[in-house]
Amino acid sequence: MLIVCPSCESEFAIDPALLRPNGRKLRCASCREVFFIDAPDDEEAFDADDPVAASLARRMRGEEEAGPEIAVDARNLRPTAHDASGQRAGGLLRRLTGAVTGLAYGICGALRRLPLTPIFAMLLLGMVIGGLIGRESVVRQLPATAQLYEMAGMPVNLRGLELMEVRSERTREDDGEYLTVHGTIVNRTDRSHMVPPVAVILRAETGQPVYSWNVEADRRTLHPGENVGFRARLVAPPAEARQVLVRFAANAEIAGSRD
Numbered sequence: 028m029l030i031v032c033p034s035c036e037s038e039f040a041i042d043p044a045l046l047r048p049n050g051r052k053l054r055c056a057s058c059r060e061v062f063f064i065d066a067p068d069d070e071e072a073f074d075a076d077d078p079v080a081a082s083l084a085r086r087m088r089g090e091e092e093a094g095p096e097i098a099v100d101a102r103n104l105r106p107t108a109h110d111a112s113g114q115r116a117g118g119l120l121r122r123l124t125g126a127v128t129g130l131a132y133g134i135c136g137a138l139r140r141l142p143l144t145p146i147f148a149m150l151l152l153g154m155v156i157g158g159l160i161g162r163e164s165v166v167r168q169l170p171a172t173a174q175l176y177e178m179a180g181m182p183v184n185l186r187g188l189e190l191m192e193v194r195s196e197r198t199r200e201d202d203g204e205y206l207t208v209h210g211t212i213v214n215r216t217d218r219s220h221m222v223p224p225v226a227v228i229l230r231a232e233t234g235q236p237v238y239s240w241n242v243e244a245d246r247r248t249l250h251p252g253e254n255v256g257f258r259a260r261l262v263a264p265p266a267e268a269r270q271v272l273v274r275f276a277a278n279a280e281i282a283g284s285r286d
Contacts, residue, residue, distance in 0.1 A: 034060035043067045186223065186275060187216040188249065195271040197264070206264035210273060211256050214249035222247055224276040227259045229268035237265045241276050 031038050035058040043066070045051060050065040193210035208227050214220055224241040231237050242259040249255060 030064055032058065032060055033062050034058050187214060187218065187220045188222065188275070189213045189215060190225070190273055190275070191254075193273045203263050206261045206268075206271075208259040208271060208273060209256065211254050212244055212249065213254040214251060217251045219248055219250045222249055222255065225257050225259070226274055226276040227261075228272040228274075229261075229265060230270040230272060231267045232269040234270070237268055 029038060030041055030053070032055040035055060037055055037057040041053075046064055046066040048066055050063060052061055052063050054061050189212070191211045191213050193208070195206060195208045198205050198207065206229075210225070212222055212225070222244045224243055226239060226241050228239040229237050238261075240259070240261065242257055244255050244257045246255040
């Protein structure tokens, strides 16, 4: 069935079964205008010899009176083709549209009968709990999620090591000025971990890096509960350096832990 929007004159083809028995309000997909269309007098879109189409027509007529407003969009209509080939195929396309529409209504009706809210709530709760308990596995598979966990106040430490008691000091000796950075590396897990290099980054007051270097800790492996200190010393540090950032070297591989 061909309908024309009274506002923008856009033309659409729609299954007339959707309009029965008392007509419906439609919303134009182009201009969003809402208008009322009466139900047709005959079943022009259905072939009487087609049992599938006839069954769909009977099922659609059995809907409640004054049904809900239908949005005229891709779910229940198609743009009208003005060329000759489109007109010749109109009957077949209308029957296909009716079949697809009936199938969609059947699926939606079945879904509405399911307790979707409890199901989705349980699924969502399960995903949240799994994401919290196994967040290290999540970050290993999806490194970009590490920032999300950190923003939520739950940083993920894949190395299993922590930098503690970091401090820096400038001193002047007979042969020049020195910057010394001290700290402790702690293994707070129940597994042994390889100790990666520590990166020391000097930044200007604006936060711009001006110098960086790596330093090795005194030990290469830390067992559960152990710690080791590190010490980095730089001769003649840049005068513009105002901040000291200490972290594990970015180019160091995250070694697999050993039981």
